[in-house]
Amino acid sequence: GAGVSQTPSNKVxxxxxxxxxxxxxxxxxxxxxxxxxSLGQGPEFLIYFQGTGAADDSGLPNDRFFAVRPEGSxxxxxxxxxxxxxxxxxxxxxxxxxxxxQFFGPGTRLTxx
Amino acid sequence: xxxxxQDPGPLSVxxxxxxxxxxxxxxxxxxxxxxxxxxxxxxxxxxxYTYSSGNxxxxxxxxxxxxxxxxxxxxIRDSQPSDSATYLCxxxxxxxxxIIFGSGTRxxxxx
Numbered sequence: 001g002a003g004v005s006q007t008p009s010n011k012v013x014x015x016x017x018x019x020x021x022x023x024x025x026x027x028x029x030x031x032x033x034x035x036x037x038s039l040g041q042g043p044e045f046l047i048y049f050q051g052t053g054a055a056d057d058s059g060l061p062n063d064r065f066f067a068v069r070p071e072g073s074x075x076x077x078x079x080x081x082x083x084x085x086x087x088x089x090x091x092x093x094x095x096x097x098x099x100x101x102q103f104f105g106p107g108t109r110l111t112x113x
Numbered sequence: 114x115x116x117x118x119q120d121p122g123p124l125s126v127x128x129x130x131x132x133x134x135x136x137x138x139x140x141x142x143x144x145x146x147x148x149x150x151x152x153x154x155x156x157x158x159x160x161x162y163t164y165s166s167g168n169x170x171x172x173x174x175x176x177x178x179x180x181x182x183x184x185x186x187x188x189i190r191d192s193q194p195s196d197s198a199t200y201l202c203x204x205x206x207x208x209x210x211x212i213i214f215g216s217g218t219r220x221x222x223x224x
Contacts, residue, residue: 004156031209040121042201042214043157056211091156100145100164100208104156 002026004105006092012111013082021077021108025094032075033093033102034067043091049075050097082112116140119202119215127223132189136202136215139183143204143213146178148187151199151217160200161187192222 005024013019025032030051035043045059049069060066064082069075079086089109093102119136126132134148145164149157161176163169163185169176175188185202202215 033211035212040216042117042119042203042216043212045211045213048211050209059211093156095209098209100147100162100205101159102212104158106154106156 004092004094004103006090006105006108008108009106010109010111012113014113015082015084017082017112019079019082019110021079021090021110023075023077023092023094023105025073025075025092026103027073028096029094029103030072030097031095031099031102032069033095034075034077035091035093037089037091037107039088046077079110082110084112086110087112114139115216116213117202117204117215120218121216123219123221125221125223126192128192128194130192130222132187132192132196132220132222134187134189134200134202134218134220136185137183138185138204140204141180141183142206144207145205146176146185147203147205147212148174148176149201149203149214151201153198157201157214194222194224197221 032049034046037043048056052072064080066078089107091107093104095102148161150160151157166180173190177186199217201217
């Protein structure tokens with residue numbers, strides 16, 4: 001079956017611009033997670049949705065980062081006024097309601113020039 | 114101090130060798146312990162999972178958790194070139210919650 005998909009696969013933007021990253025979870029998965037992975041590091045948690053609501057947003061680094069999941073499936077991570085330090089791989093994962101396993105997508109590589 | 118510490122490597126071993134990968138952690142509240150494998154330019158994929166202390170074996174892979182020492186290990190027997198990847202240890206406090214990852218160990222298996 002189809003796995004988690006993320007678009008775009010690569011995004012290059014200029015400092016100060018706004019970007020949106022999209023995640024399509026596995027059909028039927030109610031849990032959705034966003035992580036950020038810098039080169040040579042493990043993924044770092046950003047936010048977790050259960051259904052439409054954010055169950056845990058403790059990993060969002062500041063108020064320039066925001067994520068939505070209005071219908072409980074597709075999610076969009078939004079970054080305002082991008083900075084060079086935002087450059088990283090942004091990973092999305094989905095899972096079943098109370099399951100431990102998270103299925104990761106291929107990621108979106110964001111480069112801020 | 115990071116919650117999860119992992120030697121970044123790189124680690125290079127000949128084909129057929131036994132590989133040992135390890136992580137230590139500081140928070141005794143972790144209940145779920147996992148190993149993810151990540152190939153270059155791909156997302157991580159779950160390799161092994163253990164709840165609480167103990168051992169778990171799956172084919173050539175064995176995961177061990179020692180909660181008293183806050184230490185987890187992954188052993189790979191009869192290593193293959195296709196095992197070359199970055200291995201990430203990972204932990205969570207409960208199911209369906211955020212995962213805390215180690216920094217990953219880059220492993221290369223030489224033919």
